[in-house]
Amino acid sequence: MIPGKGIYNSLPVWAQTVAVNFASRRNFRDKYGADFQRFLAQLEANERKSRDQLQAEQREALHGLLRYAVTHVPFYREQKLPPDDFAAWPVLDKQTVAASSGRFLSEEFDSRQLMKINTSGTTGTPLTVWFPKEYHQMEMAFRWRHKAWAGCPYLSSGAYISGHPVVPPNQKRPPFWRVDRIEKRLLCSSYHLTPDNLPCYIDALTDFAPDFVHGYPSSVYLLAKQMADDGITAVRPRAVFTASETLLDFQRAAIERAFGTKAFNWYGTTEFTNNIIECAQGSLHQRPDYGVLELLGDGTMIATGLNNRAMPFIRYKVGDRATRSDDTCACGCAFPLIERIEGRVEDYVRTPDGRLIGRLDHIFKDVQHIREAQIVQTKLDELVLRIVRTDGFTAKDEQIILKEAHLRLGDSMRIRFEFTDVIERTAGGKFRFIVSQLPREQLEFSRP
Numbered sequence: 001m002i003p004g005k006g007i008y009n010s011l012p013v014w015a016q017t018v019a020v021n022f023a024s025r026r027n028f029r030d031k032y033g034a035d036f037q038r039f040l041a042q043l044e045a046n047e048r049k050s051r052d053q054l055q056a057e058q059r060e061a062l063h064g065l066l067r068y069a070v071t072h073v074p075f076y077r078e079q080k081l082p083p084d085d086f087a088a089w090p091v092l093d094k095q096t097v098a099a100s101s102g103r104f105l106s107e108e109f110d111s112r113q114l115m116k117i118n119t120s121g122t123t124g125t126p127l128t129v130w131f132p133k134e135y136h137q138m139e140m141a142f143r144w145r146h147k148a149w150a151g152c153p154y155l156s157s158g159a160y161i162s163g164h165p166v167v168p169p170n171q172k173r174p175p176f177w178r179v180d181r182i183e184k185r186l187l188c189s190s191y192h193l194t195p196d197n198l199p200c201y202i203d204a205l206t207d208f209a210p211d212f213v214h215g216y217p218s219s220v221y222l223l224a225k226q227m228a229d230d231g232i233t234a235v236r237p238r239a240v241f242t243a244s245e246t247l248l249d250f251q252r253a254a255i256e257r258a259f260g261t262k263a264f265n266w267y268g269t270t271e272f273t274n275n276i277i278e279c280a281q282g283s284l285h286q287r288p289d290y291g292v293l294e295l296l297g298d299g300t301m302i303a304t305g306l307n308n309r310a311m312p313f314i315r316y317k318v319g320d321r322a323t324r325s326d327d328t329c330a331c332g333c334a335f336p337l338i339e340r341i342e343g344r345v346e347d348y349v350r351t352p353d354g355r356l357i358g359r360l361d362h363i364f365k366d367v368q369h370i371r372e373a374q375i376v377q378t379k380l381d382e383l384v385l386r387i388v389r390t391d392g393f394t395a396k397d398e399q400i401i402l403k404e405a406h407l408r409l410g411d412s413m414r415i416r417f418e419f420t421d422v423i424e425r426t427a428g429g430k431f432r433f434i435v436s437q438l439p440r441e442q443l444e445f446s447r448p
């Protein structure tokens with residue numbers, strides 16, 4: 001029984017909690033198995049190395065990856081790319097990988113043994129990323145090392161307010177969360193954050209008293225704003241972590257004030273190419289043991305993940321932009337610094353019942369025949385889904401999208417499709433996943 005799927009949603013709350021804990025126990029071994037502690041110690045040691053040493057080790061790791069790719073990965077092998085000349089490798093975009101993703105899989109792995117994650121990301125192009133179980137443990141080690149930077153070591157308790165589908169979408173009354181005792185997590189739904197429901201979320205956070213709060217900045221912000229409005233200061237985690245969306249300045253200010261602690265920004269990509277993390281000094285560090293990051297003239301990030309050999313992404317255009325800084329950080333870690341990350345600002349969709357919903361790219365992730373998608377909110381109760389189809393798109397895909405959209409937005413939102421050959425960029429060349437045409441006063445709730 002998998003949370004969010006099958007008959008899970010029809011079970012009573014206590015049985016859903018059993019299912020959540022059962023799934024967590026099963027996943028625990030995959031996440032924190034034989035290799036996890038070794039990775040954790042290795043990553044911690046890297047954080048104390050000098051910049052020269054880090055660069056030398058990164059060069060060696062990169063060279064190893066390039067040799068591996070031209071030997072075992074059909075896409076790179078067919079192009080006869082030179083393993084000693086990284087700059088000669090082509091820049092890849094998501095469409096190229098999505099169009100022939102099988103050719104990016106290493107022949108050394110049996111895909112039945114691999115884990116996978118479906119993504120549509122900020123561009124709306126669906127893609128499946130494959131990785132070995134061992135890499136899954138390394139990814140967990142990277143995440144817990146960042147938590148440790150904020151005083152929350154492995155297995156600290158956390159309240160998560162991100163895309164966990166643990167609460168049925170049509171549930172109208174609390175609890176809008178489930179407790180995972182195995183991993184000490186309060187898994188909160190990010191889809192039920194209506195103005196009416198916010199106070200009971202805050203009660204749940206107060207009772208659970210997590211070591212940290214982790215979530216989409218747009219979701220954590222809604223809670224912070226409610227806490228400020230109600231004068232509540234009872235929720236005191238050691239740190240707040242935000243991920244998956246740009247942490248906007250007004251969101252950070254409201255979050256830090258309401259929770260009485262620092263917000264730590266985490267930036268990653270589902271393709272496992274790039275990891276940028278905020279330290280206690282407020283600097284953004286790029287982990288050189290995670291990936292190689294190149295920045296083009298306009299700041300466009302080209303990233304190469306060093307650790308997932310099952311599906312290597314080499315010189316991959318992430319779609320976001322960043323500015324590098326040559327400073328050193330007072331925290332003592334020599335990982336390179338990033339001045340700023342731009343390009344993941346996602347607007348909200350506002351529903352007629354007053355909810356503000358971000359991170360809607362999820363509604364496209366199980367559909368294979370889409371090149372790009374954009375959500376345009378034309379009226380308070382109307383959305384237009386602009387879609388660039390690829391061959392094979394059928395009415396079935398439309399049904400999947402509509403079902404996913406209504407699950408998150410409710411039935412009062414009218415949704416229509418608009419098929420197009422191209423989705424226009426902004427004057428600055430930027431893709432906007434959500435475009436809101438609502439008058440300013442209807443959006444004000446999400447502004448400071």
Ligand SMILES: [Zn+2]
Nearest residue numbers: 279283329331
């Ligand atoms: Zn630092």
